[in-house]
Amino acid sequence: MSISETTRRNIVDFLRVEKVVWRGRLDAINFLERIFNLKELPSTDGRFREAYEDIWKHTVINDDWESDWVYDYAPFDLLRGSDKDFLNFLCEMIHPIVRADAKEVEHLVGLFNDSLRCEGWELIETISLGGRPVFSARQNIGIPGVTLEVVTNVLNTDYVMQQVNRMQSEVGNDPTLAIGTAKEFVETVCKSILNERLITYDEKLELQPLVKLTCQELGLVGKDISASVRAAETIRKLLNNFAVIAQCLAELRNPYGTGHGKGSNFRGLQPRHARLAVNAAQTVGVFLFETHLEKASSLTPSSTTEKT
Structure with a gap:
């Protein structure tokens, strides 16, 4: 559990004080079945075997439990269990099917995020349903959000936004998906830069040569760094390692990412490994795109680039 009991209680206390109906316009059973398998969870009433019967008895037949x-x-x-269940509960509370009042949803999202951010989490809009936002939880993994937002805003495509949301939100839930998406994110950024600079390239180019080509076109190859620049050798090493990071992402994706089938004995990596891959991918992608934007005003329709 990474979300503390204190933070969870703060959120629950608010919901209780404001008398928020957690199930929205659904009944308890229909709401909770969106999160839990009620027929597999145990009952708290000795007369029943499963939670489904327990809840049905006390919320439908007798309605004798507190709201x-x-x-x-x-x-x-919910107060001490898995982060996934707690976050799913919050996301379902503000789902369009559950809650119709857009202002109430906005209010609840603000409250949830005010408490969750101190724990490194936030609820973000990932898709829309009938023009209404659907939220999912995303772990704050240390990349400056405003910088990453620049990339998604400028490229302005649903595909890029989905990549960013997916690799950030799935670090804890599905590390293999996060790893595969991290590689795709770097590929998308590199190809977008090359396309905007009118550079021709092979669409089937592997990630490492694709990153090398992008660095070359941006004047980010080690030899392009003037010896007069302070710490020039260190900067060269960092830039040259971009290609190494790209190769590692590609190699990591093959056995662990989403791009290849797995055997029945497959065991995935832990969230911390996926977080490392996502951090590396975002660092490379954001730096390349920031460099591209800084030089955009001097671009000409040729493969000749201004050197750093």
Whole structure:
């Protein structure tokens, strides 16, 4: 558990004080089945075997539980259990199917994020449903959001936005998906830069040569750094390692990412490994794109580039 009990209680206390109906316009069973398998969880009532029967008895037949019972219901363990269940619960609370009032949703998102950000999490809009936002949880993995936002805003495509959201939100939930998407993100940034600079290239180019070509066109090859620049040798080493990072991302994706089938005995990497790959991919992608934007005003329709 990385989201502390204190933060969870702060959110729950707010919901209780403001008397927020956690299930929205759904009944308890329909809402909770969007998150949990109620027929596999145990009952807290000795007369029943499963949570489904328990909840049905006390919220439909008798309706004798307090309205906020869900926060303390032991089988869900929302206050001390998995981050995934707690975050899914919050996301479902503000789902368009559950809650119709857009202003209330905006209010709740603000409250949730105010508390979650101190724990390194936030709820972000990932898709829309009938013109209404659908939210998912994203872990803040240390890349300056405003810088990454520049990339997504300038490229301004749903595909890039989906890549960014997917690799950030799935670090903890699906590391293999995050790793595969991290490689795709760098590929997308490089190809976008080359396309905008009117540079021809082989669409089937592997990631490492693609990054090398992009660095070359941006004047980011080690030999392009003047010896008069302070710490020139260190800068050269950093820039030359971009291609190494690209190669590592490609090699990591092959056995662990989403681009290849897996055997029945496959065991994926841990979230910390995926976080390392995503951090590296975003660092490379953001730096390349920032450099491209800085030099955009001097671009000409040729393969000749201004050197750093």
